[in-house]
Amino acid sequence: MNWLRIAxxxxxxxxxxxxxxxxxxxxxxGLTVFLCGLEDGVEASxxxxxxxxFVGQLQVTRPGYDDRPRVSDTIPGLESxxxxxxxxxxxxxxTPRIEAFGLVFGPEKSTGARMIGLVVSxxxxxxxxxxxxxxxxxxxxxxSAGALVGPGLARLLExxxxxxxxxxxxxxxxxxxxxxxxxxxxxxxxxxxxxxxTLLVTAGGARSALSLSGAHRLVARTRDVSAAELTAKRLQAxxxxxxxxxxETYLNTVxxxxxxGRAYAFTVLLVFLLLAVAGISNVMIVSVSERTxxxxxxxxxxxxxxxxxxxxxxxxxxxxxxxxxxxxGVGISLIALTGLTGIDLSAWSESIRLVGWPDxxxxxxGPVFAQGVIMxxxxxxxxxxxxxxxxxxxxxxxxxxxxxxxx
Amino acid sequence: xxxxxxxxxxxxxxxxxxxxxxxxGINLEIEAGEFTAIAGPSGSGKTTLLNxxxxxxxxxxxxxxxxxxxxxxxxxxxxADYRLRKVGFVFQSYNLIEVLTTAENAEFVxxxxxxxxxxxxxxxxxxxxxxxxxxxxxxxxxxxSGGQQQRIAVARAIAHNPRIVLADEPTANLxxxxxxGLLDLMRAMNERYGVTFLFSTHDRLVMEKARRVVLLRxxxxxEDGRRV
Numbered sequence: 001m002n003w004l005r006i007a008x009x010x011x012x013x014x015x016x017x018x019x020x021x022x023x024x025x026x027x028x029x030g031l032t033v034f035l036c037g038l039e040d041g042v043e044a045s046x047x048x049x050x051x052x053x054f055v056g057q058l059q060v061t062r063p064g065y066d067d068r069p070r071v072s073d074t075i076p077g078l079e080s081x082x083x084x085x086x087x088x089x090x091x092x093x094x095t096p097r098i099e100a101f102g103l104v105f106g107p108e109k110s111t112g113a114r115m116i117g118l119v120v121s122x123x124x125x126x127x128x129x130x131x132x133x134x135x136x137x138x139x140x141x142x143x144s145a146g147a148l149v150g151p152g153l154a155r156l157l158e159x160x161x162x163x164x165x166x167x168x169x170x171x172x173x174x175x176x177x178x179x180x181x182x183x184x185x186x187x188x189x190x191x192x193x194x195x196x197x198t199l200l201v202t203a204g205g206a207r208s209a210l211s212l213s214g215a216h217r218l219v220a221r222t223r224d225v226s227a228a229e230l231t232a233k234r235l236q237a238x239x240x241x242x243x244x245x246x247x248e249t250y251l252n253t254v255x256x257x258x259x260x261g262r263a264y265a266f267t268v269l270l271v272f273l274l275l276a277v278a279g280i281s282n283v284m285i286v287s288v289s290e291r292t293x294x295x296x297x298x299x300x301x302x303x304x305x306x307x308x309x310x311x312x313x314x315x316x317x318x319x320x321x322x323x324x325x326x327x328x329g330v331g332i333s334l335i336a337l338t339g340l341t342g343i344d345l346s347a348w349s350e351s352i353r354l355v356g357w358p359d360x361x362x363x364x365x366g367p368v369f370a371q372g373v374i375m376x377x378x379x380x381x382x383x384x385x386x387x388x389x390x391x392x393x394x395x396x397x398x399x400x401x402x403x404x405x406x407x
Numbered sequence: 408x409x410x411x412x413x414x415x416x417x418x419x420x421x422x423x424x425x426x427x428x429x430x431x432g433i434n435l436e437i438e439a440g441e442f443t444a445i446a447g448p449s450g451s452g453k454t455t456l457l458n459x460x461x462x463x464x465x466x467x468x469x470x471x472x473x474x475x476x477x478x479x480x481x482x483x484x485x486x487a488d489y490r491l492r493k494v495g496f497v498f499q500s501y502n503l504i505e506v507l508t509t510a511e512n513a514e515f516v517x518x519x520x521x522x523x524x525x526x527x528x529x530x531x532x533x534x535x536x537x538x539x540x541x542x543x544x545x546x547x548x549x550x551x552s553g554g555q556q557q558r559i560a561v562a563r564a565i566a567h568n569p570r571i572v573l574a575d576e577p578t579a580n581l582x583x584x585x586x587x588g589l590l591d592l593m594r595a596m597n598e599r600y601g602v603t604f605l606f607s608t609h610d611r612l613v614m615e616k617a618r619r620v621v622l623l624r625x626x627x628x629x630e631d632g633r634r635v
Contacts, residue, residue, distance in 0.1 A: 006506065006507070009506035009507075010506055012506070013505070013506060294504055294505065297498070297502070297504065298504065298515075299487065300461075300463055300490065300496055300498075301490065301491070301496060301515060301516050301519065301563075302487055302488070302490040302491025302492070302494075302516060302519050302520075303487070303491075303519055304484060304487050305487075307519070400463050401458050401463040401464050404498065
């Protein structure tokens with residue numbers, strides 16, 4: 001016989017009450033663990049949506065290029081930079097881009113636009129631009145005259161499939177750069193910057209127009225969006241002469257939404273824990289008051305206050321332990337289950353799109369879960385133990401003779 | 408020197424400004440090995456006297472010296488230790504811990520004393536066997552009769568070889584035959600292990616089993632009769 005066994009048997013006296021107290025911890029831990037998985041799912045989906053279309057999860061440029069983009073500021077040592085990025089185990093694919101701002105002319109109209117030259121073979125592995133074609137076809141590396149426009153730009157220039165376009169800007173060598181293209185496709189990406197102000201061409205077509213051989217930007221897709229920042233830091237160390245940024249830097253709004261989501265998840269955890277503390281405290285106070293005589297007897301027989309204190313504390317710790325165990329199991333199972341089936345929120349798609357959530361969320365075991373499951377387990381257990389402290393102190397302070405007179 | 412020396416012991420309870428004297432000046436000596444009844448009607452101060460000797464309550468004035476130790480000098484934790492080492496208790500009711508078996512209840516004080524398990528079990532088995540209770544080792548209190556529960560309480564009270572066993576109306580909830588049986592058992596344990604027994608009662612049958620009867624009335628000793 002030991003104190004743990006006594007505590008276990010005490011918990012067995014009123015199993016319904018013990019189950020009720022433990023279920024409060026189970027509920028708090030389970031729901032919070034699940035929320036962490038849900039947040040991981042939302043984050044992965046938001047980042048995926050935000051990065052996969054065009055901007056990618058990693059970008060490499062010459063330092064300062066984004067503050068003041070100049071046609072001549074191409075990446076030095078392009079081939080070795082491409083190899084270094086592609087070699088990183090966290091990188092799935094990388095593609096170079098050539099960029100320039102200038103004037104684009106249709107048969108009748110003209111407007112300011114940016115021209116982006118793509119290497120189609122690697123671009124299709126890195127982004128989903130090729131899936132946004134609504135009319136005609138996507139670019140082909142062998143067709144250096146091919147161009148894509150969005151519906152906005154097509155309307156401004158009054159062009160359709162097969163129409164000719166001319167792009168004029170300052171070339172890398174200072175001369176006037178001119179590119180002649182034919183509209184091969186119309187893309188509908190949903191991104192106003194792309195649909196209204198961008199002319200997509202092949203890398204060959206862009207280089208020819210700009211009289212350059214390199215590229216201004218490398219865009220990469222990582223195997224795990226949450227590892228992008230670390231990968232960027234690692235690559236930056238390898239390529240000190242270049243600027244390597246992850247989506248966390250250049251897709252600031254997504255990052256802010258994620259931080260808000262995490263703050264929300266941890267606020268929920270806090271509220272649930274407070275509810276659990278109140279519930280367990282209540283149960284323990286009732287349990288201790290019912291046993292006042294027995295505790296008085298123990299102390300009359302020579303048990304010190306600290307032993308009685310410990311017995312009550314062990315009981316609440318056991319409630320917490322089982323609650324955390326079951327709750328974490330339930331939370332993990334829910335994540336695994338809904339991770340497969342997805343949670344369809346399309347009925348509220350109007351509202352949830354406003355906060356950047358996808359129509360179907362697939363909860364997953366990501367960084368929020370990894371951090372949250374440990375924090376939840378520790379916090380729930382600590383909350384359960386804390387809940388027992390007040391009643392335990394009350395029990396330890398009992399005067400044995402007086403306690404034994406109580407009914 | 409007597410095992411218990413009580414000099415001019417007074418105890419007054421006060422409740423919301425109303426004072427109720429329970430003991431008005433008790434002088435008493437109990438020798439080691441005695442089997443003594445503290446008798447008297449309800450409210451005569453029997454339980455208060457036993458509680459003070461047992462270190463469960465403190466006197467308002469006077470001294471209680473047990474085994475050479477003045478109880479008024481002991482701190483709360485030293486009193487707990489005194490109860491643990493030198494006193495065995497048998498109470499009127501709610502005597503056993505509900506979640507523990509017969510054997511675990513009997514060895515509870517030894518557990519508090521951190522006596523090794525094998526030693527605890529051997530000691531408890533010896534006593535329960537001597538009481539004819541060995542077959543109930545693994546029963547829970549709610550599976551035992553009132554008389555059997557009190558026997559287990561006696562076993563617990565003597566298991567750790569205390570200097571005194573204090574029993575507060577141990578037979579109050581028992582029928583007369585069971586009460587007589589319990590008293591015979593206590594006396595047998597008193598003779599077998601040489602433990603001093605001090606018990607309170609207002610039952611004439613119980614008094615007849617005692618070797619010495621100290622009669623209290625209104626917080627004072629009014630008669631002190633010894634028998635052989």
